Amino acid sequence: xxxIKYQDIKLSExxxxxxxxxxxxxxxxxxxxxQGHALRVFKLxxxxxxxxxxxxxxxxxxxxAGRGRLMIENEVYxxxxxxxxxxxxxxxxxxxxxxxxxFEFICIVPDRGEH
Amino acid sequence: xxxIKYQDIKLSExxxxxxxxxxxxxxxxxxxxxQGHALRVFKLxxxxxxxxxxxxxxxxxxxxAGRGRLMIENEVYxxxxxxxxxxxxxxxxxxxxxxxxxFEFICIVPDRGEH
Numbered sequence: 001x002x003x004i005k006y007q008d009i010k011l012s013e014x015x016x017x018x019x020x021x022x023x024x025x026x027x028x029x030x031x032x033x034x035q036g037h038a039l040r041v042f043k044l045x046x047x048x049x050x051x052x053x054x055x056x057x058x059x060x061x062x063x064x065a066g067r068g069r070l071m072i073e074n075e076v077y078x079x080x081x082x083x084x085x086x087x088x089x090x091x092x093x094x095x096x097x098x099x100x101x102x103f104e105f106i107c108i109v110p111d112r113g114e115h
Numbered sequence: 116x117x118x119i120k121y122q123d124i125k126l127s128e129x130x131x132x133x134x135x136x137x138x139x140x141x142x143x144x145x146x147x148x149x150q151g152h153a154l155r156v157f158k159l160x161x162x163x164x165x166x167x168x169x170x171x172x173x174x175x176x177x178x179x180a181g182r183g184r185l186m187i188e189n190e191v192y193x194x195x196x197x198x199x200x201x202x203x204x205x206x207x208x209x210x211x212x213x214x215x216x217x218f219e220f221i222c223i224v225p226d227r228g229e230h
Binding site: 002003004005006027028032033034037039058060062064070072077079081082083084085086087088106108 | 117120185197201203
């Protein structure tokens with residue numbers, strides 16, 4: 001099925017150290033025919049955040065809904081619906097929900113970043 | 116700059132045969148540090164459409180705003196804000212705005228698809 005409706009996306013809780021209220025779904029990846037990359041949707045509930053971490057691949061992000069903050073090394077950027085972000089490889093980063101609603105975003109990584 | 120604000124995206128009209136009211140911006144690609152792929156934003160004005168065409172690379176799509184229709188070979192799919200689509204390589208396809216407002220979507224392609 002080449003179309004994935006937003007309401008059909010099934011998010012699962014992500015258990016990670018130093019993370020709070022994070023859930024994720026893989027929406028378009030090898031199973032859908034996209035070789036080499038994976039498009040995931042993340043949802044951070046109010047007060048939620050991802051761990052401060054770094055890895056050898058980039059993130060390509062688009063904000064679906066809500067308000068949040070992206071830390072890259074020592075810089076902090078405010079993000080809201082319809083903004084885009086690019087996190088280069090090997091930069092320490094962290095996403096945080098700063099609003100009262102869910103903060104939802106697309107995060108595209110090369111295959112080795114999705115596990 | 117790792118953040119691209121929606122309001123700062125500058126769309127340019129795309130002139131193609133058999134297209135109507137199409138504009139485009141390259142938002143995240145090699146210049147932003149993403150090697151191998153390009154994330155573009157397309158806007159089809161009311162009544163707008165892209166050509167019926169096929170090519171050797173896939174499209175990874177997300178609908179930012181509006182309502183439209185995606186034809187893939189002989190199938191037609193209705194799309195609206197927050198839906199995702201994957202158009203496999205070599206399939207004939209066409210996007211069409213079916214609403215009264217702009218139909219805007221993300222379209223990710225490998226580098227050779229952005230020219």
